[in-house]
Amino acid sequence: MADVTPIGSARPAALEFFAGIGLARLGLERAGFRVSWANDYEPDKRAMYTAQFADRPGEHTFALGDVGRVEVDDLPVDAALAWASSPCTDLSLAGGRAGLAGAESGSFWHVVRLLTGLCERRPRVVVLENVVGLATSHGGDDLTAAITAFNGLGYSVDVLALDARRFLPQSRPRLFLVGAQQPPADTPEANPDLRPDWLQWVYGDTSLRTHRAPLPAPPAPLTGGLGDVVEQVPLDDGRWWDEARTEAFVASLSPTQRSRVAALRRAPGVRYRTAYRRTRHGVAVWEVRPDDIAGCLRTARGGSSKQAVVRLGGSRLRVRWMTPREYARLMGAGDYDLSAARTNQALFGFGDAVAVPVVEWLARHYLMPLVRGELAPRSPAQPAAASLSFDGGSAAWASAYK
Numbered sequence: 001m002a003d004v005t006p007i008g009s010a011r012p013a014a015l016e017f018f019a020g021i022g023l024a025r026l027g028l029e030r031a032g033f034r035v036s037w038a039n040d041y042e043p044d045k046r047a048m049y050t051a052q053f054a055d056r057p058g059e060h061t062f063a064l065g066d067v068g069r070v071e072v073d074d075l076p077v078d079a080a081l082a083w084a085s086s087p088c089t090d091l092s093l094a095g096g097r098a099g100l101a102g103a104e105s106g107s108f109w110h111v112v113r114l115l116t117g118l119c120e121r122r123p124r125v126v127v128l129e130n131v132v133g134l135a136t137s138h139g140g141d142d143l144t145a146a147i148t149a150f151n152g153l154g155y156s157v158d159v160l161a162l163d164a165r166r167f168l169p170q171s172r173p174r175l176f177l178v179g180a181q182q183p184p185a186d187t188p189e190a191n192p193d194l195r196p197d198w199l200q201w202v203y204g205d206t207s208l209r210t211h212r213a214p215l216p217a218p219p220a221p222l223t224g225g226l227g228d229v230v231e232q233v234p235l236d237d238g239r240w241w242d243e244a245r246t247e248a249f250v251a252s253l254s255p256t257q258r259s260r261v262a263a264l265r266r267a268p269g270v271r272y273r274t275a276y277r278r279t280r281h282g283v284a285v286w287e288v289r290p291d292d293i294a295g296c297l298r299t300a301r302g303g304s305s306k307q308a309v310v311r312l313g314g315s316r317l318r319v320r321w322m323t324p325r326e327y328a329r330l331m332g333a334g335d336y337d338l339s340a341a342r343t344n345q346a347l348f349g350f351g352d353a354v355a356v357p358v359v360e361w362l363a364r365h366y367l368m369p370l371v372r373g374e375l376a377p378r379s380p381a382q383p384a385a386a387s388l389s390f391d392g393g394s395a396a397w398a399s400a401y402k
């Protein structure tokens, strides 16, 4: 009897579009999913992904290449979930705001193309993850277009905003569209922690097929914890900046920041803060966060510099770049295999990624119960989106992605 696997314990398969270094996979696996196929076009990310997970023929494939070149026949046919962390470049404030028509963020439409082609083998649940800028891009038209495309494929859509800061000492707000072929009954709860006021218009738009799943309240945002993830780097380590560079750092701070930092420096004990380099009126300056939380990790492509760690205490101020291990910890992947990754490769990979505990929370409380049909279904008075046509998505894709 020992080798009989009960049906309830089978691990539903998931597709991972825009897989990067696989942090969506880490979160999905923690909640019981099995990622069978992943795609990304950056060889450096694939190298980190395969160092972490390895490719196991028959069990898992990492398809390296442009999603625009993926064909329906390349996909496994048994997936219950498709996860897509599509590029945010054209949606974030740092980008040109071309939105879902942009060269990079527009690659989302290839996911729609592939889901369209899967027809009746389409996963029961789909997730689109992106920056919260998706909700406001082109006055909400991009979010409407994405929901409409999912609707056309037979999915009702729920839209949630979750900040990694609820789980980790990093501010990283993100938007999650959860598409369900069999949507659950709507919750009467407002759930403002997940569906804030600025998202409510989505549920009021009668041209969209949406639902609001009953979900537990997520943990409250953290107010500290950076000090716990910082690596203990000895003060004589060469990674701490020398005196001249440290003085230039302090000199670039605004007067308010300088006095705040000076107070922390004199206070008893040791504290850590993170700092970003920004350009103000054409001049590069440093800004130190006031709290015990890291700013959102980003990549140079997003127009931001790497993040620095500032150590304050014993009347001294020391600065160094944040290490790859600290990036990993701030993304909830503290034991990620970094053995083969160059520093910038790792920082780029983590700066682009999704925070693991956010994916895990969503997968545990929402995606897995949806896939397993454990959420109370809609009443017949509220017909499920699954009854919609399977072909509507291709029309949306064709008109939006030219």
Ligand SMILES: C[S@@+](CC[C@H](N)C(=O)[O-])C[C@H]1O[C@@H](n2cnc3c(N)ncnc32)[C@H](O)[C@@H]1O
Pocket: 018, 019, 020, 021, 022, 023, 024, 039, 040, 041, 042, 045, 065, 066, 067, 068, 085, 086, 087, 088, 104, 107, 349, 352, 353, 354
């Ligand atoms: C926001 S990141 C997603 C990261 C991923 N969730 C992770 O945890 O590492 C978007 C990813 O899309 C990839 N990408 C962008 N355009 C692509 C395309 N046309 N085809 C395949 N991958 C693409 C980038 O290399 C990047 O890794």
